[in-house]
Amino acid sequence: MRLFIVSGTSGAGKSTLLHSLEDSGFYCIDNLPLALLPAFAQQMVEAREHPYEDAAVGIDARNLSRDLSQFPDTLAQLKALGIDSRVVFIDADDDVLIKRFSETRRRHPLADKEHSLAEAIREERRRLEPVSSHAELIFDSSGTNLHQLRREVQSRLSNEEEGMSVLLQSFGFKHGVPVDADYIFDVRCLPNPHWEPRLRPLTGRDDEVAHFLENHFEVNRMFEQISEFLGDWLPQFEAHNRSYMTVAIGCTGGQHRSVYIVERLARHMKHQGRDVLTRHRELG
Secondary structure (H helix, E strand, O other): OEEEEEEEOOOOOHHHHHHHHHHOOOEEEOOOOHHHHHHHHHHHHHOOOOOOOEEEEEEOOOOOHHHHHOHHHHHHHHHHOOOEEEEEEEEOOHHHHHHHHHHHOOOOOOOEOOEOHHHHHHHHHHHHHHHHOOOOEEEEOOOOOHHHHHHHHHHHHHOOOOOOEEEEEEEEHHHOOOOOOOEEEEOOOOOOHHHOOOOOOOOOOOHHHHHHHHOOHHHHHHHHHHHHHHHHHHHHHHHOOOOEEEEEEEEOOOOOHHHHHHHHHHHHHHHOOOEEEEEEHHHO
8 A cells, every 4th residue: 555645846747747647557636635634544544445555645835834834743644554655756947947837827826926936936845845855756857858757757656666766867967966866976077078079979878988988997996986885875775665766977968977877887786686767867
């Protein structure tokens, strides 16, 4: 019996996340008043035919502030019922959210004549902080389209297996640091294939780039130290019932070095039997 509590900033993709779960067989309720969540959880436990064995509820900033502030207590009530309750939060950069609202001409639920859209977004994050601070999994939809987000949600949530799911993500620092990362490793100190004209149009997935990087001692040493670190500490998180982990590898543009390290780490960790997903943010 699983209950996902889905929250996030308006415009980030909370409804898309819920729809993806619904398509995968979850019983979903959007915009449930937080005060009613314990009653719904009790119904999950008492239902004889267990129609709610996999359920998800959407919680947003339109809830009463006092209810949101008491979210930690509400979450404790759910866990006391024996329900596997997990908080999933989706967010995006401010400029991305502003652009999305401008393109759709929708009104932000907290915006009014006295508050600009940017102010409403900041206030929304403040109100949701008691929820986001308990999130086990955070999605950053800044660099994803609707279809990419659906695929990632379905990969990480709907087909969950035993053990911890690890997402390895490459990114470029010049495009911003991902907000959903649990660990971030900076590989900008490594030799850059960008300065080799024949390698510049390629990516870290190409053999020519891989051969170039593998011929440098510091690249292999960086890979060994990152893989050793993750090998030591991921089991510790897993032992404390952590189900998801996002590890981000960043270089300058997110095209060569970070992509190569992510691909190499993924092969190494899959060989060890780990459930690994990869995402290359700047490659689309």
